[in-house]
Amino acid sequence: MTLERVPGVGEAHPDAMESAAAAARRDAAQVELRAAQLREETARLTPRERSERRVARMLLTATPAGQETQLDIVPLATIQEELSLGRTTASEMRRSARGGSRPG
Known part of the structure; x- marks a missing residue:
């Protein structure tokens, strides 16, 4: 008996993956921006x-x-x-x- 892959099961849709990647980049940019702001506050600029x-x-x-x-x-x-x-x-x-x- 051979197992066949069922389309869509256990696979992420390419659009969903792109959307998740974009969200992760956006979140990372927000974290980096906040870190920069905190450094500026600490430096008393x-x-x-x-x-x-x-x-x-x-x-x-x-x-x-x-x-x-x-x-x-x-x-x-x-x-x-x-x-x-x-x-x-x-x-x-x-x-x-x-x-x-x-x-x-």
């Missing part, structure tokens, strides 16, 4: 320093792996919206974030 780190994280996230970070990879409008800043301040933040070290 000023609100401006925190904003610069946030912009630096935005730049790093938008940069493809293996490439150097470019300032224009994140539009000023996005920074303005995310941090509720004016255009000049957003531009200054982006330049400062690019010039700093890797955010925590």
